[in-house]
Amino acid sequence: MSTPFFKDKPIILDHVKSWPDSPDRTIQSAGRDSYADQAVQKALRSDPKTSFKLSDCDTLLNKYEPFKIGECTLYEKDPILALTQFSSSKSCYISDDSFPPDKWVNQYNGVLRHSRLKEKLKGDNPVMYLNGPNITDANQSNLGDCGFVSTTGAISLHPQGHNLLFSSIYPPVYNPMGVYSMRIIDQEQGKTGYLIVDDDLPDENYSYMTDNGEFWFFLIEKAFAKLGGGYSNLGGGSEKYYGLASTSNISITEEKKEEVWRNNFIPFFQGEQLTTYQGTGNTTQYLIPNHAYAVIDAAEWKDIRLVRLHNPWNTVKYNGDFCPGSQKWNDVPQEIQDKAFQNNRFYIQWEEKNIPTTFWMPYDYYRQDIPKISKIYLGNDLPDVLKKIANPNPIQERGDNGWEVQPRSH
Structure with a gap:
């Protein structure tokens, strides 16, 4: 198990059962x-x-x-x-x-242009x-x-x-x-x-x-x-x-890197299929400095340990080992890439090309630039x-005429 799949369907205006409950x-x-x-x-x-x-x-x-x-x-x-x-x-x-x-004034100051x-x-x-x-x-x-x-x-x-x-x-x-x-x-x-x-x-x-x-x-x-x-x-x-709620950050030190991988990364991402977000500091080796990423998965195969991130720019901007197209993937069978690492997910179409929006990086690289991890979980005060809807089950129902509207492709 890894990042969950959701079965959302297009919403039909006059079939209100197709609306999210x-x-x-x-x-x-x-x-x-x-x-x-x-x-x-x-x-x-x-x-x-x-x-x-x-x-x-x-x-x-x-x-x-x-x-x-x-x-x-x-x-x-x-x-x-x-x-x-x-x-x-x-x-x-x-x-x-x-x-x-x-009242929308941003860090650049000035009145903003706007439209409905x-x-x-x-x-x-x-x-x-x-x-x-x-x-x-x-x-x-x-x-x-x-x-x-x-x-x-x-x-x-x-x-x-x-x-x-x-x-x-x-x-x-x-x-x-x-x-x-x-x-x-x-x-x-x-x-x-x-x-x-x-x-x-x-x-x-x-x-x-x-x-x-x-x-x-x-x-x-x-x-x-x-x-x-x-x-x-x-x-x-x-x-x-x-x-939802979030734990405090768990530090990934050299001494605790094995413990954190086994006790946090694998249970969080493989066991509970959770996702979270983290940010880099002023100095980085592999990632953009002073930038936040969604951390959406972690997986291992043989001696390969990888962490999956999403850049909010929807572009990868990482060129290290196991980036999209990296020669390192040649060592991983295609079946393992698709099942364990879900490399066939999270693409957008642009000019008839599939553009990757997420990337894997080695755990050791991740902890150099983001030496921490946290857990987002269901809050006690929900x-x-x-x-009853705080789960991956669909919250839409089939309308009288079925799902008549097909989603547009990107």
């Missing part, structure tokens, strides 16, 4: 079945041209039990279905004036997910948030985290009303909250999606920017808001209602 919303009568209502379906197919402010909805929102995390307002009950219905009745989309562009989602995607048919969240979907670009992108990527492959991520945003389809809710687990206050985010997005190349019509990561990035007070504050550690 969000049981916390279901018990509030705001889950996927509620979106089968004809009026809601009509709203999700509309195209309003004028807007009104989120603050103009305060009377409605106050019914959903607002509370604060820092300066950010969340709601104990998810208001997004009601907001969608309310804005549809006015034939308007909603603009979030609690987090306007002048349908404008940003330049006429493509927008879909939140092509086929569920995947580590290869999002790419870090001009924003220094490698830790945030790597954390999100690691969660997308984590056996307990994947479905919590997949069900975190609602509705999980393009909403012409311009607003979505992001589930946030506040472990300090012991509350599950829902953060409202609109689809007015930066045009500063902070990040980009591998497929131009997919947009889930943009909303998560903005939600955490709003929660943290700006895009420049994005970093690692967001796993706690999904109901609400009971979410525990």
